Amino acid sequence: MSLDSKIPKGDLANKWTEYKSSVPLVNPANKRNMEVIVVGTGLAGASAASTLAELGYKVKAFCFQDSPRRAHSIAAQGGINAAKNYQNDGDSTYRLFYDTIKGGDYRSREGNVHRLAEVSTNIIDQCVAQGVPFAREYGGTLSNRSFGGVQVQRTFYAAGQTGQQLLLGAYSALERQIGLGNVEMFARHEMLDVVKIDGVARGIIAKNLITGELERHFGHAVVLCTGGYGNVFYLSTNAMGSNVTAAWKAHKQGAMMANPCFTQIHPTCIPVSGAHQSKLTLMSESLRNDGRIWVPKKEGDDRNPNDIPEDERDYYLERRYPAFGNLVPRDVASRAAKERCDAGFGVGPSKMAVYLDFKYNLMNKYGKAEATKKGIANPDEDTLIALGKDVIKEKYGNLFDMYKQITDENPYETPMRIYPAVHYTMGGLWVDYELQTNVPGLYALGEANFSDHGANRLGASALMQGLADGYFVIPYTLGSYLSKDIRTASMPTDHESFDKAEKEVAARIEKLMSIKGTKSVESFHRRLGLIMWNKCGMARNAPDLKDAIAEIKALRAEFWSDVRIPGTDKGYNPELDKAGRVADFLELGELMCVDALSREESCGGHFREEFQTPEGEAKRDDDNYMYVASWESKAEGEWELHKENLEYENVKIAQRSYK
Amino acid sequence: MEKVLNINLKVWRQANPEVAGRFEEYKVETSPDSSFLEMFDVLNEQLINSGQEPVAFDHDCREGICGMCSMVINGRPHGPKKAVTTCQLHMRSFNDGDTVVVEPWRADAFPVIKDLTVNRSSFDKIIASGGYISVNTGNAVDANSMLIPKDDADTAFEAATCIGCGACVSACKNASAMLFVGAKVTQLATLPQGKAEREKRVVAMVNAMDAEGFGACSNTGACAAECPKGIPLSVIATLNKEYTKAKMKGF
Ligand SMILES: Cc1cc2nc3c(=O)[nH]c(=O)nc-3n(C[C@H](O)[C@H](O)[C@H](O)COP(=O)(O)OP(=O)(O)OC[C@H]3O[C@@H](n4cnc5c(N)ncnc54)[C@H](O)[C@@H]3O)c2cc1C
Ligand code: SF4
Ligand code: FES
Numbered sequence: 046m047s048l049d050s051k052i053p054k055g056d057l058a059n060k061w062t063e064y065k066s067s068v069p070l071v072n073p074a075n076k077r078n079m080e081v082i083v084v085g086t087g088l089a090g091a092s093a094a095s096t097l098a099e100l101g102y103k104v105k106a107f108c109f110q111d112s113p114r115r116a117h118s119i120a121a122q123g124g125i126n127a128a129k130n131y132q133n134d135g136d137s138t139y140r141l142f143y144d145t146i147k148g149g150d151y152r153s154r155e156g157n158v159h160r161l162a163e164v165s166t167n168i169i170d171q172c173v174a175q176g177v178p179f180a181r182e183y184g185g186t187l188s189n190r191s192f193g194g195v196q197v198q199r200t201f202y203a204a205g206q207t208g209q210q211l212l213l214g215a216y217s218a219l220e221r222q223i224g225l226g227n228v229e230m231f232a233r234h235e236m237l238d239v240v241k242i243d244g245v246a247r248g249i250i251a252k253n254l255i256t257g258e259l260e261r262h263f264g265h266a267v268v269l270c271t272g273g274y275g276n277v278f279y280l281s282t283n284a285m286g287s288n289v290t291a292a293w294k295a296h297k298q299g300a301m302m303a304n305p306c307f308t309q310i311h312p313t314c315i316p317v318s319g320a321h322q323s324k325l326t327l328m329s330e331s332l333r334n335d336g337r338i339w340v341p342k343k344e345g346d347d348r349n350p351n352d353i354p355e356d357e358r359d360y361y362l363e364r365r366y367p368a369f370g371n372l373v374p375r376d377v378a379s380r381a382a383k384e385r386c387d388a389g390f391g392v393g394p395s396k397m398a399v400y401l402d403f404k405y406n407l408m409n410k411y412g413k414a415e416a417t418k419k420g421i422a423n424p425d426e427d428t429l430i431a432l433g434k435d436v437i438k439e440k441y442g443n444l445f446d447m448y449k450q451i452t453d454e455n456p457y458e459t460p461m462r463i464y465p466a467v468h469y470t471m472g473g474l475w476v477d478y479e480l481q482t483n484v485p486g487l488y489a490l491g492e493a494n495f496s497d498h499g500a501n502r503l504g505a506s507a508l509m510q511g512l513a514d515g516y517f518v519i520p521y522t523l524g525s526y527l528s529k530d531i532r533t534a535s536m537p538t539d540h541e542s543f544d545k546a547e548k549e550v551a552a553r554i555e556k557l558m559s560i561k562g563t564k565s566v567e568s569f570h571r572r573l574g575l576i577m578w579n580k581c582g583m584a585r586n587a588p589d590l591k592d593a594i595a596e597i598k599a600l601r602a603e604f605w606s607d608v609r610i611p612g613t614d615k616g617y618n619p620e621l622d623k624a625g626r627v628a629d630f631l632e633l634g635e636l637m638c639v640d641a642l643s644r645e646e647s648c649g650g651h652f653r654e655e656f657q658t659p660e661g662e663a664k665r666d667d668d669n670y671m672y673v674a675s676w677e678s679k680a681e682g683e684w685e686l687h688k689e690n691l692e693y694e695n696v697k698i699a700q701r702s703y704k
Numbered sequence: 705m706e707k708v709l710n711i712n713l714k715v716w717r718q719a720n721p722e723v724a725g726r727f728e729e730y731k732v733e734t735s736p737d738s739s740f741l742e743m744f745d746v747l748n749e750q751l752i753n754s755g756q757e758p759v760a761f762d763h764d765c766r767e768g769i770c771g772m773c774s775m776v777i778n779g780r781p782h783g784p785k786k787a788v789t790t791c792q793l794h795m796r797s798f799n800d801g802d803t804v805v806v807e808p809w810r811a812d813a814f815p816v817i818k819d820l821t822v823n824r825s826s827f828d829k830i831i832a833s834g835g836y837i838s839v840n841t842g843n844a845v846d847a848n849s850m851l852i853p854k855d856d857a858d859t860a861f862e863a864a865t866c867i868g869c870g871a872c873v874s875a876c877k878n879a880s881a882m883l884f885v886g887a888k889v890t891q892l893a894t895l896p897q898g899k900a901e902r903e904k905r906v907v908a909m910v911n912a913m914d915a916e917g918f919g920a921c922s923n924t925g926a927c928a929a930e931c932p933k934g935i936p937l938s939v940i941a942t943l944n945k946e947y948t949k950a951k952m953k954g955f
Contacts, residue, residue, distance in 0.1 A: 096841040111762060112828050114868055115770040131848060167844070174844035176837045176895050178861035185851030203861060209769055210864060217836035224832035232825065255817060284764040321738040323745055324766050447767065450792045451739075516841045565752045567745070611757045616720060617818045619760055620752070 048301075048675055048689045051477040052156035057695045058138075061160040064478075068521050069528040076101035079527050080535055082249055082264030084236045084291055086113030088208070088508055089491025090270030091215035092515025098227035099218075100520055102527075105262055106219065106228055107251055109235045109286060109622075114216040117272050117284040118511065121208020122444065123329035124190065124200035125508040127165040132189050136197040138162045143696060145506060148194040148374050149471075149499020150649035150665065151698045152304070152673075154691060156478055157496050164517040165509050169201055171516055175214040179203050190440075191334050192504035194374035194703070200505045205329055205444040211508055215515070234260070235622060236291045239267060239298045239487060240546045246298075246487035247536060248543065250550045254622060257615045259547050261538035265530050266486045266523060269295060270515065273470040273492035275308065277630045277637065278582070279574020281467035282314060282327040288626040289633050292474050292493050300482040301675040301687065303475035303495035305633065306641035309502055309650050310583050311468035312338075312378035315451055315461075316398040325466040326451055328401065329444055330504040333371045335410065335437065336401040336461070338362050338378070340390040350392070350400055350460045361385055369703040376501045376650045376663070377703060379465035383583050384661065386464070393462045402460035407433035465583060469507060471498045471650065472640075475675045475689075479522035480514060486530075488523065490514035495673070500649025554614050557624050562607030566624045569604045573597065573627070573634055581638050586654040590642040594635055598682060601631040636676060636684060643686065646670045658700075667698060708733050709795055712803040713747065715759055718816050725816065727805070736796035740783065741766060741773060743795055761820040768792040768932065771867030774874075775820055776807040781871035781930045789869065789932040809870055811879035813917045824870050826916035827884065834908035835888045837898050856894050863890040865933045872927035872935075878919030883927040885909050886939030893946055903950035910947055 053060040071079065079102050083094040086108040094106040108116060128141040141162040146153060169187070173179065179201050180188040189198040203210040222228040233254045240248040240261070248263040274289035275281040296302050313333065315326045339358045346353065361381055363370045373381075382399050391397050412429030415436060421428060434457055438445070448456045474482050474489035476496055481488050491511040498506065580593035604627070612618045647656045647663035648670070656664045672688040679685055711732050718725030732750070734743040741763050748758035764772040773790040777783035783793045798804065806820065814822040864887070872883035889906050892898030898905075921940060928937040 092841075099840045110764055110770070110772060111824060112868065114828070114831075115764055115772050117765070117770075119770045120765045120767050129847070167842075169847045170844035171839075171841060173847040173850065174837065174839045174897055176860070176864075176892050176898050178857055178864050178891065178895070179847075180861075181852055181854050181857040183854050185853050185857075186848050203864075206769060206865065209867075210861075213864065217831060218839075218841075220828060220832040221836045221838065223828075224834075230828075232828075284770065285766060286764050318737045319735055321735050321742045321746065323739075323742050326767055446787075447792065450768075450788060450794065453737075453794070453796060520841070565749055567749060609752060611752055611755070617760060617821070620758060 048475065048483065048687055049477060050154060050689060051479060052154065053478065057155060057159050060156050061163055065521055068525045071524050071528045071531060073101050075531045077103065078535070079103065079265045079531070080105065080263060081523065082262055082267045083107070083270060084249065084268065085116065085270030085272060085491070085493070086216070086219065087116035087118035087270060087272055087491060088212055088215055088511035089493070089515045090116065091212065091219045092512050093268055093270060093490055093519050094228055095215065095218035095222050096516050096520050097523065098222035104222070104228045105231065105264065107231045107234045107236055109233065109254060111233055113219055113230060113232060114213065116212060117287050118208050118212045118508070120284060121508055122205045122327060123192065123331035124202035124207045124505040125168070125211060126192070126199050126505040127169045127201060127509065128162055128199060129166050129169060131187060132198045134197045136199050140197065141165060141199065144195045145497065145503060146499070146696050147701060148503040149501055150663065150701055151499065151667070151671070151693065152648055152691065153497055153499035155693060155695055160518070161497050161510060161513050164513045167517055168509060168512045172211060172214050175218060177203065177210045177214040179210070190331055191372060193330055193333060193372045193378065194369070194503045200331070202331065204439070205331070205441050208508060211512065215512070236294070237550045237625070238294045238546045239484070240542050241298055241484065242536070242540060242542045245485045248538065250546050255617050257618065259550055261543045261547060263536050263538050265527055265533060266488065268488040268490060268519065268523070269474065269493050270490045271493045273473070274630070274633060275467045275470050277573065277634050278467040278577045279570050280317065280322060280325050280578070282311060282325050285324060288629070290626050290629045292489070293629040293633055295474060295482065295484070295487060295489070296678050298484060300484045300487060301475040301677050302472065302636060303673050303675045304472040304500070304640065305637045305676065306581065306644065306651055307471035307500050307649065308467060309375060309469035309471060310379045310465045312375055312382055312465050313401060313463045314466035314468070315448065316393060316395060316464040326447065327466070327468060328448060328461060328463055329441070330375065332401060332441060332444065335406040335440070336371070336403050337405055338371055338399055338401055340385045340392060340399050344389040350402070359390070366703045373703045374501055374503060379583060380652060382465055398462040398464045400460035401463045403437060403456065404460070407437055411436035467578070469502055471495065471500060471502055475673065479525065480519060481522070481526065486526065488519065490519060500651055554621070554625070557608070557610055557621065557628070558614050560606065560608050560610070562609045564607050564609060566608055566610065566620055566627050569600065569608060570627045570630065572600055573631060576600070577634050577637070581641055584652050584654050585641050587642060590638045593638045594642070597631065597635045597638065604628065604631055632681065635682060639684060640674055640676065644670055644674060665700070707736055709736055709798060709800045711743065711798060712801070714803065714805045715820070716807045717759070717819055720818055721815055734795050736794070738795045739766065739791055740775070740777070740793040740795065741791050759820060760818040763791055766791040769867060771869040774809050774822065774869055774871070776809065776874060778805050781809065781874040782932050787932055787934050789867070809874040811873045813879060813881070814870060814873065826918070827868050827870065827881070829916055830881065830885060830909055830912045831888065833912035834901070834905040837892060838901060850896060852896060860891045860894040863887045863894070863935065863939055866935050867933055869932065871930050871932060873918065875926040875930035876919065877924065877926070878922055880921045880927070881913050881918040882921040882940045882943060883931060883935055885913050886943035887935045889946055890939040890942045893942065902946060903953055903955040906943065906946040907950050907955045
């Protein structure tokens with residue numbers, strides 16, 4: 046099977062403009078007869094569903110939560126990038142494009158990334174028009190901050206809850222279309238298979254999670270916006286329900302999974318505190334604008350951090366990466382934290398944590414500025430702290446509150462303790478420039494696809510990508526596909542392909558219910574997570590990955606013979622739903638290890654211990670691995686690799702340096 | 705050794721909307737560092753291992769932002785702590801040996817689905833009736849062409865932090881949704897972008913609220929006291945003002 050990325054020919058900066066102006070259109074009368082299924086209502090799904098409905102298509106939208114407003118995007122904290130250059134600090138579309146390609150360690154497509162940078166500015170305009178209350182300056186203009194891996198201030202934000210505000214904007218657009226009758230919403234529904242007719246995606250099988258009934262839904266096209274699969278690690282910063290099921294079913298129906306091992310481990314999360322832990326909590330990267338990361342210079346130093354004098358602290362990021370300091374990209378910051386902790390310099394009860402300390406900027410940056418504004422001459426330390434605290438509170442108040450709630454420590458006074466945690470998956474369904482998978486009519490948007498972030502995503506770029514895909518890309522590219530399908534009338538769902546798909550879904554549910562084993566679903570999920578974290582996490586090597594593959598196979602066999610699912614398949618049964626998701630994770634985990642094993646280089650978040658520079662940085666092998674690894678499912682536990690070679694015509698590839 | 709708390713739970717169990725519910729008693733051993741929902745995870749693991757059905761409860765983000773978790777704990781929506789959701793409530797707020805009573809949201813507009821899970825789709829219907837600014841994708845002007853005074857932006861933001869959890873309704877003896885609706889109306893009426901539709905919006909949303917079976921507001925303030933996001937009572941005053949103005953203009 047050959048993979049055609051369908052990148053338009055021509056100048057990088059003109060590709061998208063030309064595509065848009067030459068793309069075939071669907072006339073308004075025909076649009077009304079065309080049905081589109083959108084699975085997922087996060088930033089990608091809500092923006093896609095509302096925009097497609099505005100254009101006149103008949104849309105059906107699905108989510109598994111009780112309301113579209115609760116998609117995992119709601120939890121995004123720090124911000125969203127856009128090349129507005131409102132700060133006049135040298136930003137441009139090209140710079141955002143370049144930063145993203147470099148940040149991704151040269152493993153993403155130039156054409157896609159440039160388009161993303163181009164539409165980034167439209168996103169901010171659109172969100173403001175919807176009433177998204179971004180942070181503003183006293184003059185009434187929009188405010189910006191910095192994120193890792195860049196030297197400009199291009200991140201727009203709403204305190205530490207940017208995702209919430211963006212999603213509520215997209216949700217309100219979606220609800221408007223629901224109110225107008227252009228979108229039919231199916232909340233508390235889970236998609237359990239893609240239905241193909243003659244090789245083309247024509248619908249889905251969904252389960253009504255309340256009644257337990259299976260439903261058939263037809264669509265001229267199916268758009269998956271179902272988020273990332275970080276929960277394969279059990280502990281992650283993702284919401285509890287985030288899962289791979291929709292993407293995995295698509296994969297089993299022929300859609301390729303691309304770069305599945307590219308996982309983002311986020312450097313600043315609240316450390317694990319005990320066995321009861323069900324999830325990990327992110328402390329936004331935006332905190333690295335004002336927080337300095339350090340560990341004691343002395344191994345095993347148990348003193349209260351506030352008692353450790355300046356010259357006994359190792360600000361290791363500032364030391365190792367003077368040009369970017371605390372704002373190096375996530376993969377670099379995470380590995381550096383692991384290195385210090387593994388070497389015995391970690392802090393806190395578990396010694397698997399580093400400090401994120403705000404005192405310096407709280408006093409010197411904000412405290413002093415406020416004192417000057419208020420005309421206080423020679424302020425003492427307490428005054429500076431009090432003044433700076435108010436500024437910090439306005440910027441990150443909800444994050445500080447959350448930290449206090451979870452750890453019972455006050456981060457305004459004591460440095461936060463943080464450690465890396467699984468956060469995001471760059472890998473996902475393979476899509477071409479049009480966001481279409483290799484299955485005709487089946488599209489993937491947002492975190493569910495693999496498209497724009499290469500081997501490492503820069504902060505504040507996922508929100509940008511989700512909304513770019515949904516508001517500004519899919520309306521054009523899906524139109525191009527549907528324009529060739531206008532003669533296809535809506536199909537009745539008693540077609541044999543629907544029969545077959547529904548029977549298979551029902552059979553799998555029956556099989557799960559019939560096991561009646563002894564161990565809870567949760568216990569399998571935890572065990573899988575541990576294997577993944579230890580052997581396919583921040584550092585990987587061939588022997589571990591081989592072990593992991595064998596262990597996952599064994600765990601999967603055990604699951605299918607010994608899982609205990611209470612209740613019945615009728616009615617509301619969250620344990621049964623969770624079992625289906627964990628069963629899919631048990632297959633995905635294996636593929637991630639297979640992918641990590643086959644990629645014999647280090648790049649971005651994928652760090653193979655065998656391949657590193659003398660300074661311990663990731664060592665790429667561009668001659669042999671400058672490709673997208675796309676895996677085709679052959680049978681359970683069997684895949685075939687297809688390579689999409691990456692071509693760089695505009696960016697000069699180099700070893701990434703943040704020194 | 706890690707500290708443990710022994711908690712006696714009285715949990716509302718109801719198999720489905722058609723049957724009557726009742727309280728069941730359970731004992732759980734938990735760490736003070738656990739969240740309230742992690743304590744429920746332990747309970748559910750216990751129930752599954754002993755062949756019983758786990759307690760169904762809504763949750764997703766466990767970070768206090770999605771608005772999905774919804775338990776009435778010892779008579780109070782989201783429990784004893786101010787400005788904290790159920791998922792962010794930690795067991796260190798309880799003492800060894802405490803008895804804790806856990807119920808679902810109680811309101812006609814939020815029927816019970818199972819155990820502690822309720823149906824809040826009425827909130828979505830209120831938003832669909834007018835809780836938005838009518839702007840199609842692609843119609844926006846440059847974001848900085850509209851200057852918004854910081855105070856207005858802050859007021860709008862504060863109101864926009866509502867997570868749509870429904871604690872306000874559950875806390876109110878009339879099951880009124882005025883705080884929820886007031887938050888959205890205040891956000892959009894404060895911003896210049898939202899002013900064009902303000903009258904139409906407020907009337908539509910209030911009508912939808914009444915149609916969904918929420919009660920009238922009698923100004924007890926219980927909603928704001930229990931709101932995990934600290935949405936202030938002033939949004940209800942704004943809602944009333946907006947509504948009266950719209951009505952006077954004949955909307
Ligand atoms: C704590 C946290 C903070 C973050 N902060 C930032 C940030 O500051 N900036 C940034 O750019 N990025 C951030 N990210 C990343 C970003 O939030 C996500 O990548 C992004 O929101 C994903 O959006 P999405 O629309 O692709 O998917 P999601 O928001 O995950 O939505 C998935 C949707 O699919 C539905 N769904 C899934 N499976 C099924 C199924 N089988 N059937 C039916 N429906 C299904 C769900 O119900 C949901 O509606 C953060 C991530 C986390 C975890
Ligand atoms: S106003 Fe407060 S209590 Fe009511 S739904 Fe919003 S966040 Fe929840
Ligand atoms: S689970 Fe999301 S707010 Fe509690």
